[in-house]
Structures are given as structure tokens and as C-alpha cells.
Amino acid sequence: MLPLTLNNLCFAIDGRTIIDHVSVEIGSGPRTIILGSNGAGKSILMRLCHGLLRPTAGTLEWRSGNGDPRRRQAMVFQRPVMLRRSALANIVYGLKLAGIDPTERELRARDVLEAVGLAALADQPARVLSGGEQQRLALARAWALGPEVLFLDEPTANLDPGSTRDIESIISAIHAAGTKIIMTTHNLGQARRLGDEILFLSEGRLVERSPVERFFREPASTEAAQFIRGELPWQ
Amino acid sequence: MNDLTQAFAAAFKLIGRLDPExxxxxxxxxxxxxxxxxxxxxxxxxxxxxxxxxxxxxxxxIVVLLNALMGLPPVVVGLVVYLLLSRAGPLGSLGILFTPTAMIIAQSILITPIIAALSRQTIEDAWREYEEQLCSLGARQLTAALTLLWDTRYSLVTIVLAGFGRAAAEVGAVIIVGGNIDGVTRVMTTAIALETSKGDLPLALGLGIILVGLVITLNAAASLIKEAAQRRYG
Incomplete structure (x- = not known):
């Protein structure tokens, strides 16, 4: 279903422009990191791509392929939302909504729990797990759906370094298993570790797109250069 | 003072020997x-x-109306149900005025808005938290509503028990549509009202003690359920 093509995509709320004429083609393969300072529109752009928000202007197109593109993508949020049921049941719930055969649901759910290292906690209520465990569970729930594209909105923003490492290695595993990763972060180290290419947003505009190495070595835009130096553009 | 002590003693005696009335x-x-x-x-x-x-x-x-209906005066509900069910009323042919059925109808009308309004608030708060996640997983409105009902079940139990407390404690509606007929439609609240005016304080007090005990027990149960669930499920 990739590439995803954005054409002059705009999003405004209460007359305030948040995404400003973004045009880009996101292909399969490289892990795409959306970077930008707070309020640059990273999360909104991701929600537009995932279909949680509707653009106010412009278009967004998945390559027409087999089936509904909404069904072949998943998203993990900054703060995982867990249902009041067991860890296993949370994954089964997602699989049920995805129309997976009942006999297959639990098998698949146990497989992904194993893969994210939560097999021993399968029957624990999801909401009493630690923050890091909940985020791993959220990744497992998304992974179980076998998405072609996985959106991640600052998945480690609330986590300690140990949990962050766990999450990063799971994301790498998901990518290695063939899923396209599109992720926002404001952790530059993480962008370097996990990213192949950077989309840099500033005030809702896409100001730069570069391979990770080049982005950090010689950013093409002054905004990106300032961002990397940790300077605020308005100073 | 002596009267009061005697009344209490008699009341407890009635409760103690499980008085049939x-x-x-x-x-x-x-x-x-x-x-x-x-x-x-x-x-x-x-x-x-x-x-x-x-x-x-x-x-x-609708939300505003529902919230307002939480304060519906029982006597007004009783009056409206009475008019509907009375012989000349539109549902008079059913012949259910002054029966327990009429009382059930009146109390249902009284507490449906309470349960609807309070559960709306609880479920909407949960929806705010869950909405993006559920939409991302592809849940439609109906699935989302059912998921939220299940996920807020312990809070909803408390709400339903509050509704029960209100129903069991109201007197205005049931006395109008039930008629307080001995052995047929006489419930705790209407009996208390009647016995007090007749001067039979022990029975009135005994019923009052049971009613208050019931309300306290229910509330304790509700908070225990909620607390246990919170600990267990987060």
C-alpha cells in the first residue's frame, strides 16, 4: 500500500494553521523519523496519515492495493491506552476488531507477547503493568495486527532509559520483520539509532528531508541546523 | 424520651422476631x-x-435535559403515571393502577435519568481517554460503546446502586400510584409515613432502621467493589 503520497496537505483548527502545505512521498523500506520542536505539528501530521484526523485541504493517498489501507496500519501512542482486562485480552481485542479468526487470535497474541518479553505477564491485568511494560504491550498489540505500516508517536517519551532500550529493540525487530516504521521523537539520539531518513517539520511546514547521517552532519535548512544545535529559532 | 426508648426497643423486637407484617x-x-x-x-x-x-x-x-431530570420530584412522576394509568387515562384499560406494576413503572421513570446521566458522564470521561486508540484499532461507534460499558463496569455498578438507593427511599411516587394498600402495595417508605401518622412508632421505626441499614450496606458494597476493582485492574 506504500508509497503514501501527501499533496499540499493542510490542517487547521479554529483558524490556526497547524500543518501547512506538506507534500511528500513516503515509500516502503527506510525507517522514517519525523523531527521537529514542540508544536511543529509532528503528532498532528502522524494522525492525519493514520486517518484519525481529516485534512482541511490537500490530499493523502495510499497506493491502491489490496484491501482497505486503514486495516493494514497500526499506531502506538505516547501514552499507551490499555483496556481493563488482561494483557493477553488486550491483544486479542485488537485482533478481534481486525476480523482475525477466533481460533487464531490467542495463538497470535501469545506469539507477540513472547516476542516483546511479556509472556509471563499474559494474564496480568494490563493497567497495573509498569509504564514500560504497558508500552511494550501496546507495541505487541500493534504488531499482532501484522501492519504494513506502523506509526509511533513519541513511544518512549515517558519512559526511563532501560524501558526505552527495550522499546527501541522491539521497534527494530518489527522493522526487521518487514513493517514500515514512521515515528516521531524529540530524542535526537533515538532518531540517529532508529532512523534511516528524517522529515524535519517547522511550524507545520516540511522544511527538510534527508538521510539521517546527512541530516545530522550537514542539515540543509537553517531551522534544522538550529534545532540540532539546540537553539530555539526565535532567539 | 421514654416513648422514644420504648419505640426503639419495640422496633428491634419486631426486627428480631422477623415480624411477618x-x-x-x-x-x-x-x-x-x-x-x-x-x-x-x-x-x-x-x-x-x-x-x-x-x-x-x-x-x-439532551444531556442538559437528562441532568435536569435527575432532580425529578417523585410526586410529580407519581402524578403523571397516575394520570396515565387512571381509568380515564390513555393506559387506563390496563387496570394496573394501585398495583406493584404501577409502582415499578413510576420508579423506573424516576431513576432511568439518574442512571443515564451519571453513566454518560463516566463513559464520556473514559471515551476521552480511549477514543484515539479505539479508532486506531478500527472500532466503530457501537463496538466503542460496548467496550466502554465493559471497561467502566465497576463505576457503573456504583451508579446503579445509587439508583436503587433513590428508588428504595422515595415515597412520593409509590404512594400516589400504589395507594399504600395493606399487603398489596405497602412498601417501607409508605408504611413509615402511614404508621407514623397513626402513631404506631415501633413499626415505623423498625422499617426506618431497616431502610437506613439497607442504604448504608449498599453504599459500603459499592465502594468496596470499586476499591477492589481499582486494586485488581488499575
Whole structure:
């Protein structure tokens, strides 16, 4: 279903422009990191791509392929939302909504729990797990759906370094298993570790797109250069 | 003062020896209010969930109306149900005025808005937290509403019990549509009103003690359930 093509995509709320004429083609393969300072529109752009928000202007197109593109993508949020049921049941719930055969649901759910290292906690209520465990569970729930594209909105923003490492290695595993990763972060180290290419947003505009190495070595835009130096553009 | 002590002593004696008259009144009270609360929950919970999840024109007006209806005066509900069920009324042919059925109808009308309005609030708060995640997983409105009803179940139990408390404690509606007929439609609250005016304080007090005990027990149960669930499920 990739590439995803954005054409002059705009999003405004209460007359305030948040995404400003973004045009880009996101292909399969490289892990795409959306970077930008707070309020640059990273999360909104991701929600537009995932279909949680509707653009106010412009278009967004998945390559027409087999089936509904909404069904072949998943998203993990900054703060995982867990249902009041067991860890296993949370994954089964997602699989049920995805129309997976009942006999297959639990098998698949146990497989992904194993893969994210939560097999021993399968029957624990999801909401009493630690923050890091909940985020791993959220990744497992998304992974179980076998998405072609996985959106991640600052998945480690609330986590300690140990949990962050766990999450990063799971994301790498998901990518290695063939899923396209599109992720926002404001952790530059993480962008370097996990990213192949950077989309840099500033005030809702896409100001730069570069391979990770080049982005950090010689950013093409002054905004990106300032961002990397940790300077605020308005100073 | 002596009167009061004597009345209390007599009341406890009635409760202690499971006085049949007292027992009959308590049983009928429970039957009427439990049935009413089940009907009200069956209507109020889906209504609350629908209002929490659906966005449509006029929704805000319905929410305001529902909140206002929580304060519906029981006597007014009693009067309206009376007019509907009385022989000259539109439903008079059913012949159910002055029966427990009429009392169940009145109490259901009284507490459905309470359950709907309170559950709407609870479910809407949960929806705010869950909405993006559920939409991302592809849940439609109906699935989302059912998921939220299940996920807020412990809070909803408290709401339903509050509805039951209100039903069991009200007197205005059941006295009008039930008529307080001895052995047929006499419930705890109407009996208390009658016995007090007749001067039979022990029976009135005995019923009062049971009623208050019931309300306290229910509230304790509700908070225990909620607390245990919070610990267990987060």
C-alpha cells in the first residue's frame, strides 16, 4: 500500500494553521523519523496519515492495493491506552476488531507477547503493568495486527532509559520483520539509532528531508541546523 | 424520651422476631425497587453510552435535559403515571393502577435519568481517554460503546446502586400510584409515613432502621467493589 503520497496537505483548527502545505512521498523500506520542536505539528501530521484526523485541504493517498489501507496500519501512542482486562485480552481485542479468526487470535497474541518479553505477564491485568511494560504491550498489540505500516508517536517519551532500550529493540525487530516504521521523537539520539531518513517539520511546514547521517552532519535548512544545535529559532 | 426508648426497643423486637407484617413490607419494597432498577439500568446504561460516544445535533440539549431530570420530584412522576394509568387515562384499560406494576413503572421513570446521566458522564470521561486508540484499532461507534460499558463496569455498578438507593427511599411516587394498600402495595417508605401518622412508632421505626441499614450496606458494597476493582485492574 506504500508509497503514501501527501499533496499540499493542510490542517487547521479554529483558524490556526497547524500543518501547512506538506507534500511528500513516503515509500516502503527506510525507517522514517519525523523531527521537529514542540508544536511543529509532528503528532498532528502522524494522525492525519493514520486517518484519525481529516485534512482541511490537500490530499493523502495510499497506493491502491489490496484491501482497505486503514486495516493494514497500526499506531502506538505516547501514552499507551490499555483496556481493563488482561494483557493477553488486550491483544486479542485488537485482533478481534481486525476480523482475525477466533481460533487464531490467542495463538497470535501469545506469539507477540513472547516476542516483546511479556509472556509471563499474559494474564496480568494490563493497567497495573509498569509504564514500560504497558508500552511494550501496546507495541505487541500493534504488531499482532501484522501492519504494513506502523506509526509511533513519541513511544518512549515517558519512559526511563532501560524501558526505552527495550522499546527501541522491539521497534527494530518489527522493522526487521518487514513493517514500515514512521515515528516521531524529540530524542535526537533515538532518531540517529532508529532512523534511516528524517522529515524535519517547522511550524507545520516540511522544511527538510534527508538521510539521517546527512541530516545530522550537514542539515540543509537553517531551522534544522538550529534545532540540532539546540537553539530555539526565535532567539 | 421514654416513648422514644420504648419505640426503639419495640422496633428491634419486631426486627428480631422477623415480624411477618414487617417482612412482607420489606420484601415487596425490594421486589419493586430491584425490578425498577433493572429496567432503569437496561434503558439508562445504553442511553448513557450512546450519548457519550455519538456526536449529533441536539446532543447537548439532551444531556442538559437528562441532568435536569435527575432532580425529578417523585410526586410529580407519581402524578403523571397516575394520570396515565387512571381509568380515564390513555393506559387506563390496563387496570394496573394501585398495583406493584404501577409502582415499578413510576420508579423506573424516576431513576432511568439518574442512571443515564451519571453513566454518560463516566463513559464520556473514559471515551476521552480511549477514543484515539479505539479508532486506531478500527472500532466503530457501537463496538466503542460496548467496550466502554465493559471497561467502566465497576463505576457503573456504583451508579446503579445509587439508583436503587433513590428508588428504595422515595415515597412520593409509590404512594400516589400504589395507594399504600395493606399487603398489596405497602412498601417501607409508605408504611413509615402511614404508621407514623397513626402513631404506631415501633413499626415505623423498625422499617426506618431497616431502610437506613439497607442504604448504608449498599453504599459500603459499592465502594468496596470499586476499591477492589481499582486494586485488581488499575
Amino acid at each position: 414487617l417482612l412482607g413490607i420489606v420484601t415487596l419494597s425490594l421486589e419493586v425497587s430491584v425490578t425498577a432498577v433493572m429496567i432503569a439500568a437496561a434503558m439508562g446504561l445504553p442511553l448513557g453510552a450512546a450519548l457519550a460516544v455519538e456526536r449529533f445535533r441536539g446532543r447537548q440539549a
